[in-house]
Amino acid sequence: MSKPSFVLVLGLLVASSAQADLVFHQGFETCWSSALTKADFLARLRNQVDGRTACLPPQSGNQSGIAYTICNTPDGCGSGVPGCAVTVQSQDFAGDFIAGQFSAPGTASDIAVPLTTSLFGNCTINITGVTLTTTVDYLMRLDGIDGVHVEDMQTPLVDITNYSTSNNCNPVVGALIASYIPQAVTSAEENAAAAIEPGLRADTVGQSVCPLTP
Known part of the structure; x- marks a missing residue:
């Protein structure tokens, strides 16, 4: 042999x-002695989202012969950064610890958007009553008998589900405002997601959560 x-x-x-x-x-x-409880983990999610501020950057352009600038507020986002600030408020998160998917309803602060035009002066667009949903998706691995380990996190998603708008602008610029609002909403979603990602990643990735039952 x-x-x-x-x-x-x-x-x-x-x-x-x-x-x-x-x-x-x-x-x-x-459970590992360093593991978080489910309640602790969910609290970390909320703490890293609630109160985070994102920034809508200034935007300039020309539409139908009207030159315009939007959100060009000096220091509007703090630290000398111009723009319009958006602060997110979050309610409690819930989700599936095995699948690693969590979400929470929330709201955002009212957004006052200054608009300067070449022909019709200055005015303000108000975006109010903003409601949203924040979704966080993790890669989880079974950890111990009754726990999971947070291996990685996808980019979080912020989805604005409802809002209202008003303005004191000249009606002639109505088409400009109508075209800007969807862009502003998308920008607010993207920038809010970018604002909450670093804190979420630092505070949750690499943690163990246990026990999962009851």
């Missing part, structure tokens, strides 16, 4: 060691 090769023996030892680690990790520990 031929002897097993050194490479085969080494491979078996590595596989055996990995299997032993897996058994120890998942077979003998109900």
Whole structure:
């Protein structure tokens, strides 16, 4: 009978060691001592979203011969950054810890958007009554007997579901305002998602959550 090769023996030892680690990790520990509870994890989600401020950047252009600038408020977003600030408020998160999908309803602060035109002077567009949903999607791995480990996080999504608008602008610029509002909403969603991502990633990725039951 031929002897097993050194490479085969080494491979078996590595596989055996990995299997032993897996058994120890998942077979003998109900929860790691450093694991967060479900309530703690959900609280971290809300804390990293609630009160975060995003920024709508200035925008300039020309429509039907009317030159315009929107959201060019000096220091509007703080730290010398011009624009229109948007602050997100979040309610409690809920979701599936195995699938790693969580969401929460919320609102955003009213947004006062200054509009300057070349022909019709200055006015303000108001976006109010903003409601939204924040969704966070994680890659989860089973961790211990009754827990999961947060391996990674996709870019969060902020979806504005409802809002109202009003303005004190000359009716002639109505078409300009109508075309800007959807852009502003999309920009607010994208910038709010970008604003909450770093804190969420730092505070939740790499954590274990346990126990999952009851």
